Amino acid sequence: MGNPVLRGDLRARSRSPKVWVLEAVYLGVLGALVFLGLPPELGRLAGSRDPSLSVAVLWVQIVLLTYYASACLAQEILVEGEKAAVDLVFAPFPAAVIVGGKSLSSLVTILYWLLLGAPLLVLTAAIRQIPIGSLLSAAGLIAVVAWGIGQMGLLYSVLFEAEFSRTVAHWMTLLAIFAGTTLLPSSLRSLNPVEATTAAAGGFPPAIAVAAYAGLGAFCGLWTWGRLRRLAAA
């Protein structure tokens, strides 16, 4: 907690009514999904390979958390009291502290939201006797993917000055990642976050997805750091 940017962001997010609403929506959607999915799938054919409810919960988590993380960092969702990375350039913080603080606050928020949703996931998994180990690997994947894509939001916040351009770029990126990757060859299909989550829930987190989104996050962080340094020098 030595990073002042991290401290400030976490403080702002914990006080923000907007984040409270986001949490309410997130927990409400998860809770509703768990409850409405409670009736057992009696009509399903034996041996069906349809995804189970717990995987559907994981899908909702990866979609919501990825959007929340990237939208907060891209300033699409303005958290009250949280300063944008560009604004912090003019504060006496080095670029590395800004990028590190923003990245860590995003990761901590993602992990916190994963923890808030964990009991609901455990409830649905325990009812259907799904091994908790596979859920943990899926949760780890969600954290990496959401953080990596969130870092893109951080990059866009320093690349695009106009809010409209930033929002368009953010949504195009989300569309490309969640829809465009479904068109990839099957060997690369696990780059799709939903596909990767399904695979991780089966007990095998796809290494290619973990590496790609972790690398993407690191790359965006470095790019943001370089951009902030140039902005500070200018």
Added chain:
Amino acid sequence: MKIGVPLPLEVVLPPLPASGPAEMVVDAPALGPQAGQVVTTTAVPFESVADTVRVVEAPVVISDPRRPLKVRVTVRGQQVLGTSAAVSPEHVGGRLVVAVSDDPTGLAALHRLPGRVAVAYVTAEALPRRWQEYAAVDLLVIRDLDPAALDAAQQQALLRWVRLGGRLLVVARSAAAAQSAETAGSPGGRGPALPAALDPLLPADVGPVRALPSAAGLAGHYGGTMPSGPLTVATLRPRAGAGHVDLSGVPVIASAGPGPGVGQVIIWGFDPWRPPLAEWSGRLRLWEEALGSEPAPRVDAEGLAARLAAGTPLDPAVHAQVLGAILLYVALLLGLRRWKPTVAGAAAALLIVLAALGAFPVLAGMVRDRSATLAQVTIIEPGGGAGSARATTVAAVAVPYGGRYRVTAAPAEMLAEPLTPASDLRVVLGRAGSELTGVLRSGDPPRPFLAVGAIPLSASAVLSRDGRSLAVDLGPLRASRVELRWRDRLYPLADLPAGRTLRDLRPDGWIAAASDGRPSSDWSARVRDVIFEGAGADAILKGATPVLAGELDGIAPVFTLGGAGAPGQRLTVLLVPLERR
């Protein structure tokens, strides 16, 4: 043998190397959607004594005769013996005649009868000790039987099987009849080859042996060409109510119901294994008459199981509990975050998460326990005043979220088996009853089971000759929603108390069964509809007299589901064919 019907399996174990808790395990392959993988395991625990020969019996259902039966014996968990037994295809038939005869030939021609008749020759020792193990037998022929060779359990099983619908043919062989000739003329004279306990079954007493000049009279009755020559017969003295066929004025065939009971017993005063009958071209018609028509099943077990499966809804309280827990969790989290919008508040919320992580698995366990249900219907058909009734129970166990189930069928006299081929199903035959365990995956349909047995019950219903009064005796039980059923009509009688009840019947009280006005949402009514409209309905409703049907209270459940949090649905239906007096 017959496919899909319990058969008595007797395994003589050689001296085992160790003493201690042991188990004989029989793996019976079954035809299922996963060919080659469906195996039903039957286990019989016993106490092994080293270096001692042991005979272990188990009823086994063979559903796939193409693959061998595998038998293993374990002592203290270690396998000490293993073998497999293949089923010969020629022994598989649609109808089965079992002959207790010293001469294991002579009935080969029966395979020409309709229904793919198979013949098995056995000795007295091979006769089952559970009456349910006669389920595959369409006709039991007793020709050579040393009464001393039948133990009490075998006698009881035979008696009960015949009284509950079995078909028995006793051949009064001339040699045996000659032995009993000393008792000829004595009113209590009995069949030649049956233990005294079975004497009440017989439709005729056996008299002295006579040599008739010709058997042509039988050809006149059953057709075909009878070789010339004398026929040695044991003369029969038909008992009251028995039908008989005479040859030269001598009763040589008698048949009747087994006194109290619903089966059929036939006695022949001649030996069809011997000339001239062995060469008689019309003998097949005689055997066809003895075999009778293929009985229609009285209980549509598959139909009932399907209806039971549809009647196992999730407990609404389970939904309410889960909804309450989710709402409470979300409300606590959001309330805390709203009340204390700080980093410390967010950290405190993690305590709620921790508590929920501890509580929700417990809630999940409750949901699983309360969602696993067992629905069962028992159909009780009194055996014509024999003091016992045939009980057929169809049950369906549902484990909606998947997982292991453990179903117990008690008492031990009820023979339980899976109704459909199932993988990973183990039946343990214990002293207190059968325990059936297996695994259902999430989304698997409920697993149906069938148990057949006899319970002590005397219930009778007598309809006056003019059809205007009814006398019902339910013994210690009372029945609800009682009605008379006959073909497509029914006569509602409402509830009947325990003991004897007299009711006057109005001729205009009979209504069409389709217009009884019961709500279709009533589970028990829908189950009853399967009984009276399903595949076995004709056998029940198209008899010579109406049948009294009601729901019995006070009968213990046959199946119980281990660990179930919900009681499940249960129905006991009494079916009593009316006697006319």
